[in-house]
Amino acid sequence: MHPVILITGATRGIGFAAATQLATRGAQVIIASRDGKRAADATAQIGSGVSSVALDITEQASVAAAAKQIEQQYGQLDVLANNSAILLDHYQSLLDLKPEVLLETLNTNVVGTLRVCQAFAPLLAKSHAPRIINVSSSAGQLDGEPQAWAPAYCISKTALNMLTQQLTAALPEVIVNSMCPGWCQTEMGGSDAPRTPDEGAETLTWLALEAPPELRGKFVKDLMVIPW
Numbered sequence: 001m002h003p004v005i006l007i008t009g010a011t012r013g014i015g016f017a018a019a020t021q022l023a024t025r026g027a028q029v030i031i032a033s034r035d036g037k038r039a040a041d042a043t044a045q046i047g048s049g050v051s052s053v054a055l056d057i058t059e060q061a062s063v064a065a066a067a068k069q070i071e072q073q074y075g076q077l078d079v080l081a082n083n084s085a086i087l088l089d090h091y092q093s094l095l096d097l098k099p100e101v102l103l104e105t106l107n108t109n110v111v112g113t114l115r116v117c118q119a120f121a122p123l124l125a126k127s128h129a130p131r132i133i134n135v136s137s138s139a140g141q142l143d144g145e146p147q148a149w150a151p152a153y154c155i156s157k158t159a160l161n162m163l164t165q166q167l168t169a170a171l172p173e174v175i176v177n178s179m180c181p182g183w184c185q186t187e188m189g190g191s192d193a194p195r196t197p198d199e200g201a202e203t204l205t206w207l208a209l210e211a212p213p214e215l216r217g218k219f220v221k222d223l224m225v226i227p228w
């Protein structure tokens with residue numbers, strides 16, 4: 001059985017690289033984008049084993065429609081990869097950060113992710129080995145020295161990590177993980193990043209297909225557990 005894998009925000013960057021890797025490995029990948037045509041174009045680029053869905057994670061109706069489409073098409077979902085995110089405040093200082101920017105960031109990166117998990121939980125429950133992968137960032141870690149970079153984004157990724165822990169408790173049958181792809185050359189990461197999107201996607205692909213179940217509820221980078 002080829003696992004059915006939904007990747008949000010998968011028309012470019014790390015999501016697209018993961019979609020390509022997973023399709024090559026035989027998975028049935030569903031590429032999601034706010035723009036249905038962009039999703040269809042990305043699907044055509046990869047070729048067989050891929051389909052597309054329009055999905056704006058900030059819109060309840062869009063998420064519900066996507067869940068309905070996937071239920072009709074596949075009847076279940078094996079892996080939900082929550083890859084969509086926004087970074088609006090790269091070099092913004094915390095003291096100048098507009099509350100609206102923090103709210104918009106949390107609305108996509110955290111509330112949007114929760115909305116997708118809620119909508120797809122019934123389809124994941126039909127899988128014999130369901131997984132949720134939340135694409136987070138080491139920028140959300142509480143472990144190291146305090147940092148001043150991108151406060152809204154970092155706060156959102158810390159909150160996303162707590163969402164991973166909450167989902168782990170709420171969904172005992174699902175293997176839930178947070179992961180960090182590392183700093184990658186994407187629209188979000190910029191051209192100075194040391195990693196390719198393909199390298200960043202490797203952990204996502206591994207978590208989707210072969211990571212041991214003992215890693216349930218952990219934060220993972222480069223195929224290893226890292227501190228929250």
Ligand SMILES: NC(=O)c1ccc[n+]([C@@H]2O[C@H](COP(=O)([O-])OP(=O)(O)OC[C@H]3O[C@@H](n4cnc5c(N)ncnc54)[C@H](OP(=O)(O)O)[C@@H]3O)[C@@H](O)[C@H]2O)c1
Nearest residue numbers: 009013014033034056057083084085137183184186188189
């Ligand atoms: N790049 C890095 O260095 C880096 C480092 C650590 C973590 N990450 C994380 O890795 C993930 C992918 O990042 P990336 O660098 O590949 O970013 P990217 O190229 O900017 O792609 C982000 C994707 O998010 C989607 N998106 C944004 N708002 C959305 C919404 N409301 N609904 C649905 N989709 C939405 C976009 O899809 P559409 O426009 O097609 O809808 C876009 O394809 C993110 O979670 C990011 O935080 C990245």
